[in-house]
Amino acid sequence: xxxxxxxxxxxxxxxxxxxxxxxxxxxxxxxxxxxxxxxxxxxxxxxxxxxxxxxxxxxxxxxxxxxxxxxxxxxxxxxxxxxxxxxxxxxxxxxxxxxxxxxxxxxxxxxxxxxxxxxxxxxxxxxxxxxxxxxxxxxxxxxxxxxxxxxxxxxxxxxxxxxxxxxxxxxxxxxxxxxxxxxxxxxxxxxxxxxxxxxxxxxxxxxxxxxxxxxxxxxxxx
Amino acid sequence: xxxxxxxxxxxxxxxxxxxxxxxxxxxxxxxxxxxxxxxxxxxxxxxxxxxxxxxxxxxxxxxxxxxxxxxxxxxxxxxxxxxxxxxxxxxxxxxxxxxxxxxxxxxxxxxxxxxxxxxxxxxxxxxxxxxxxxxxxxxxxxxxxxxxxxxxxxxxxxxxxxxxxxxxxxxxxxxxxxxxxxxxxxxxxxxxxxxxxxxxxxxxxxxxxxxxxxxxxxxxxx
Numbered sequence: 001x002x003x004x005x006x007x008x009x010x011x012x013x014x015x016x017x018x019x020x021x022x023x024x025x026x027x028x029x030x031x032x033x034x035x036x037x038x039x040x041x042x043x044x045x046x047x048x049x050x051x052x053x054x055x056x057x058x059x060x061x062x063x064x065x066x067x068x069x070x071x072x073x074x075x076x077x078x079x080x081x082x083x084x085x086x087x088x089x090x091x092x093x094x095x096x097x098x099x100x101x102x103x104x105x106x107x108x109x110x111x112x113x114x115x116x117x118x119x120x121x122x123x124x125x126x127x128x129x130x131x132x133x134x135x136x137x138x139x140x141x142x143x144x145x146x147x148x149x150x151x152x153x154x155x156x157x158x159x160x161x162x163x164x165x166x167x168x169x170x171x172x173x174x175x176x177x178x179x180x181x182x183x184x185x186x187x188x189x190x191x192x193x194x195x196x197x198x199x200x201x202x203x204x205x206x207x208x209x210x211x212x213x214x215x216x217x218x219x220x221x222x
Numbered sequence: 223x224x225x226x227x228x229x230x231x232x233x234x235x236x237x238x239x240x241x242x243x244x245x246x247x248x249x250x251x252x253x254x255x256x257x258x259x260x261x262x263x264x265x266x267x268x269x270x271x272x273x274x275x276x277x278x279x280x281x282x283x284x285x286x287x288x289x290x291x292x293x294x295x296x297x298x299x300x301x302x303x304x305x306x307x308x309x310x311x312x313x314x315x316x317x318x319x320x321x322x323x324x325x326x327x328x329x330x331x332x333x334x335x336x337x338x339x340x341x342x343x344x345x346x347x348x349x350x351x352x353x354x355x356x357x358x359x360x361x362x363x364x365x366x367x368x369x370x371x372x373x374x375x376x377x378x379x380x381x382x383x384x385x386x387x388x389x390x391x392x393x394x395x396x397x398x399x400x401x402x403x404x405x406x407x408x409x410x411x412x413x414x415x416x417x418x419x420x421x422x423x424x425x426x427x428x429x430x431x432x433x434x435x436x437x438x439x440x441x442x443x444x
Contacts, residue, residue: 063285063325070332088370095328098368102324103285106317110292135367142360146320148310151351 002026003113004159005104008058010045012206013119013162015184016174018053020161021117023177029111030058031104035096036066036074041185041194048183061103070094073188080189082199088127089201091188097130101139101158108156109147121162121170136160167209175215182218195222225249225335226381227326230280232267234406234428235341235384238396240275242383243339245399251333252280253326257318258288258296263407263416270405283325292316295410302411304421310349311423313410319352323361323380330378331369343384343392358382389431397437404440417444 004026006018022028030053032046043060050058066074071093072081078090097120104116120131129135136158144155162170174181186206187196196203198221210217226248228240244250252275254268265282272280288296293315294303300312319342326338342353351357358380366377384392396403408428409418418425420443432439 059289061286061289064283065328067281067283068329068332088373092370094331095324095365095369098364099321099324099328102317102321106287106315106321107290109316110290129370129373130368132367135364138360138364138367142320142357142364145354145357145360146352147317148314148351151310 002115003029003111004115004117005029005031005108005111005113006055007100007104007116007118008032008046008050009119010042010049010184011119011186011202012174012181012184012209013121013170015049015179015181016170016177017117017119017162018049018055019174019177019179021159022053026115026117028053028055029107029113030055031100031107032058032060033100033103034060034062035093036064038073038076039190039192041190041192045183045185045194052180052183059107063099063103065093065096065099068094080200082197084201084204088129091201092128095130097128097135098139105143105147105156109149112149113156114149114154115157115159117159117161119162120160121165121167123164123166133160133163136163166212167205168212171209171213171215186219191222195220197222223249224337225251225333226337226339227251227253227330227333227335228277229322229326229338229340230254230268230272231341232264232271232406233341233408233424234396234403234431235343235392237271237401237403237406238392238399239339239341239384240271240277241396241399241401243381244275248337248339250275250277251329251335252277253322253329254280254282255322255325256282256284257315258286260295260298261412261414263412263414267405267407267416274402274405281329285321285325287315287318287321290316302422304419306423306426310351313423314350317352319350319357320361327365327369327378331371334371335378336371336376337379337381339381339383341384342382343387343389345386345388355382355385358385388434389427390434393431393435393437408441413444417442419444
């Protein structure tokens with residue numbers, strides 16, 4: 001039995017990643033975070049996705065990254081940009097993937113799971129440093145030294161299967177795997193009903209992905 | 223101005239580390255965690271230490287590592303051992319230092335602090351994988367790739383100044399720096415008043431350190 005902890009945000013990429021891990025025979029444990037993000041419709045989406053994929057367990061951990069601030073996704077005083085920007089955008093949440101992977105590492109060790117999956121992607125992405133392959137590789141190297149599992153066994157493998165895929169190919173893959181994209185939320189600033197803004201980076205990348213794939217996007221816009 | 227985030231547990235090592243960082247001219251921000259440890263007298267100790275060292279800010283983050291279990295320090299069903307054990311002891315908390323450093327990394331990025339201090343020690347220690355120099359080095363390499371600060375600047379430096387010191391030398395250093403060890407709590411299972419058991423690994427290492435240094439240990443035993 002191959003056990004895996006899968007980071008699940010409620011967005012398109014992580015939903016596809018979970019479906020892929022399940023299709024490859026991993027027994028999946030989903031992990032989401034209430035981390036101080038402005039909206040929690042993505043957590044409601046994560047719950048629906050976890051249920052639809054029959055994960056063994058879905059945990060939602062609370063961790064207040066919003067207390068640190070410094071991001072448009074967690075700080076009510078910083079607006080989500082509605083046009084592309086140069087460099088690392090203000091929607092970047094400081095050290096978010098490092099924190100999320102560290103907690104996945106803690107859970108994987110207790111579960112004796114040797115695999116962690118996350119849906120980061122370095123092609124149609126927002127320019128976040130912690131979505132790059134070199135970051136994932138460095139995290140895996142560090143994890144091998146950090147844990148009992150690393151010292152006494154083989155350590156954990158970090159899988160980022162979407163890393164080098166375009167958004168269009170991700171959507172096509174998910175469709176083949178039966179992912180219900182109507183329950184996923186990609187928008188950085190959805191309204192309380194979960195309707196998308198259509199203007200933020202994440203909305204733009206998603207719409208382009210569906211368009212390039214020649215598929216209908218079930219996203220509901222505000 | 224050199225800003226530093228200092229991990230502060232309330233124990234002897236982190237109190238000494240904070241005093242050392244302050245003595246070297248760092249402007250210190252202390253970070254502690256309510257992580258599901260069985261006792262919270264160590265957090266009360268951390269607050270006293272932070273106050274005595276005039277840190278700019280002391281944050282206590284809540285993060286429920288106890289929900290994962292797997293350690294005598296967080297799981298009420300696992301007893302703290304009262305004799306030395308082979309290998310990695312059951313008091314090891316899965317991925318704890320990785321999680322703590324990740325959150326320090328997040329805060330350091332928002333503060334634009336280029337330094338993180340922690341009091342890990344590989345000499346008189348309990349055999350935890352995440353207290354070894356190779357782990358600290360790997361974390362720093364990972365951090366350089368994880369953050370905006372790493373991509374756009376020099377990244378953060380992780381300081382573990384006690385790494386290769388014996389507990390006796392740590393105590394002597396702290397005494398020179400004026401650390402009030404009477405407020406620190408080292409015991410893995412103190413009573414509600416903070417009195418130490420005198421039997422766990424951590425109590426034994428501390429008592430030995432003071433004895434070897436020829437100094438009086440102000441620890442109150444139950």
